[in-house]
Amino acid sequence: METERRIASVPVRSVTQTSDRFLEFAAAWGGSERIGDLSPAAPILRALILDRILQRSPVVVEYESHRLRLFCEYEDEALDISPEDEDLPSRLPHPVGGDVSWRMVVPCPDGLVAWATDQAGMAGITGWFVVAGPDGKVQSATRAPSDARAEMGGAVEIDTEALQRLIDQNGRR
């Protein structure tokens, strides 16, 4: 089953309120009784809301065969969103006391994907929170939080674009 909702963002809601609304939807469809459990995802959602990628690529909340696609609207289009467009869908029947397998897949543009993956790893939300790159491929937080912190402290950085250019150039020779 696939359900879609469009959420009004700026100027109807602040970016923080928009991110909270996304988490309300995730809590309703996902596995958490308390929205606070999901709040470590808020900084990443705020960055994506600011970026406006969610206008064309949705956040997808997946639970078994159910998919809830959440888009974001801005500016004059946000003013046209009616309350019905934003109704919280009915809560799914989660097995009481059982393992609930759900996840929230967020689309990330190139410039944010590395930061979002690190951020998710440091916040310890890699179980249910999934960062997908611009090609739709899922990124995994392979580094432990302590490793990620060490890298930000100024270790070696690899310019992957330059590396790719070198590979391409060598391939052409």
Next chain:
Amino acid sequence: MTTLVRVNTQALSVTHVAYSIIGIIQAIITELGLGPKYIHENWKALEDGLTTWLEEHSLKTATMEIFTPTDSLVARVDLQISYGSFLDDERQFYSDLTAAKLAARKLGRIAQSCRYRFVVTREYWHTPVSGWSSTTLLSTEGLRRRAVGDLIGSPGIRSDLAIWIR
């Protein structure tokens, strides 16, 4: 009724411009490969400060300075704020992230060791907001200013972007 509409338009304008400023700064730093960590670590101060000062019309300029580890300015982005009544446009609310990203490319190659910070100028009577402290803008010597254009618009507040480059 008129008062209610005006109050609502004012609140919408403040929300739109405050987050569009942060969005444009994020778009530029992301384009430069610097990462949005600083923005999200200072999130509450940024949103509280910008909304408070836009609401009371004390915010004059929002500036992002990009500087070397030795505090030498390498590029600067200014968002100049104008208050008024801008009701006769086709679109009430707009924010041009594409133009901001194009402007970022004009800043040239920025070393990954550079850092950035957010600085605002306000009217002397502004309300103090937690998380902000006094500072002085870094010297723009050796840089030249280039106007980019009107990138953020709303019925009550607008903002023009200018960049400082070598």
